[in-house]
Amino acid sequence: MSADQVRNSAAESSANKISANAKTESSEWDLVITRVFDAPRALVFKAWTETRHLAQWWGPKGFTNPVCEMDLRVGGELRIHMRAPDGVVYPMTGVFEEIVAPERLVFVSSALDGDGKSMFDILNTVLFAEERGKTTLTLQARVITATAQAPQYLKGMEMGWTQSLDRLEEKLATMSD
Amino acid sequence: MNDRLSETFGALADPTRRAILARLASGEASVTELSEPFAMSMPAISKHLKVLERAGLIARGREAQWRPCRLQAGPLQDVAGWVEHYRRFWEESFDRLGDYLQELKREDAGNKNLKSKTKESRHVRRPGKK
Numbered sequence: 001m002s003a004d005q006v007r008n009s010a011a012e013s014s015a016n017k018i019s020a021n022a023k024t025e026s027s028e029w030d031l032v033i034t035r036v037f038d039a040p041r042a043l044v045f046k047a048w049t050e051t052r053h054l055a056q057w058w059g060p061k062g063f064t065n066p067v068c069e070m071d072l073r074v075g076g077e078l079r080i081h082m083r084a085p086d087g088v089v090y091p092m093t094g095v096f097e098e099i100v101a102p103e104r105l106v107f108v109s110s111a112l113d114g115d116g117k118s119m120f121d122i123l124n125t126v127l128f129a130e131e132r133g134k135t136t137l138t139l140q141a142r143v144i145t146a147t148a149q150a151p152q153y154l155k156g157m158e159m160g161w162t163q164s165l166d167r168l169e170e171k172l173a174t175m176s177d
Numbered sequence: 178m179n180d181r182l183s184e185t186f187g188a189l190a191d192p193t194r195r196a197i198l199a200r201l202a203s204g205e206a207s208v209t210e211l212s213e214p215f216a217m218s219m220p221a222i223s224k225h226l227k228v229l230e231r232a233g234l235i236a237r238g239r240e241a242q243w244r245p246c247r248l249q250a251g252p253l254q255d256v257a258g259w260v261e262h263y264r265r266f267w268e269e270s271f272d273r274l275g276d277y278l279q280e281l282k283r284e285d286a287g288n289k290n291l292k293s294k295t296k297e298s299r300h301v302r303r304p305g306k307k
Contacts, residue, residue: 030260031263031267033264033268033271035271035275037278038278039279043281043282043285044278047274047281057277058270059266060269060273061269122263141267143189143190144190
């Protein structure tokens with residue numbers, strides 16, 4: 001056996017290990033969230049793909065969606081303006097990459113800055129699986145690009161919704177005093 | 178730091194670079210060692226390492242001639258913090274989706290009743306089927 005062959009076989013075995021790792025759909029830098037909903041998946045899918053429904057739940061507690069539009073086809077756009085309880089509006093757009101009703105939805109979401117420029121793009125894959133009338137939803141998010149403002153944006157948004165909770169907690173604290 | 182974060186995301190977007198980081202998580206390694214598992218030339222690996230170094234994800238030793246690569250945890254923690262914000266956005270949304278679906282289920286049941294009523298109303302108005 002030549003030195004090269006030895007080297008190659010050693011390389012191969014570790015390559016298998018590493019490529020298996022690299023090819024895994026999710027990595028520790030992706031976000032994967034799974035949630036079970038007590039509803040058939042056709043209904044869950046509908047709640048995602050019809051704006052009159054989407055506007056009712058999109059965003060954290062206390063948020064409203066004064067703008068919620070979508071063009072449900074591959075390449076079609078999603079446009080949502082979220083309004084936080086503190087009045088700040090967070091606009092975002094999305095583009096559908098894949099639509100397989102009622103089991104799979106893939107879209108790139110982008111948060112927009114004041115000039116309408118994207119601050120970060122995230123590839124979201126949403127899977128709907130039904131079992132005994134319940135739907136297991138899996139959301140997998142992968143960051144494609146992120147600009148310098150991206151962390152501030154999410155932090156600010158989170159403050160928008162935790163503030164109202166904090167206020168409530170403060171109130172409760174003073175009440176128990 | 179914020180600029181570094183976006184560079185971190187860019188650096189992490191590549192599977193080869195993620196594999197390199199995974200390898201470095203188990204200890205420092207030379208460029209030669211790192212290039213072994215990949216069907217890639219040394220210059221190509223060096224390019225990836227430069228991206229990782231610029232993003233602050235790895236550091237390269239100056240002391241030894243083989244300049245071992247080491248994992249740097251800082252930027253990964255920044256990314257984890259950022260991803261955590263995004264996670265909370267969805268967790269909050271899904272709480273609401275869960276509540277809303279219950280509403281929809283009731284509405285759906287109502288609609289079915291309504292449909293059978295309108296269908297029948299062309300003939301004789303009868304109470305909807307259960």
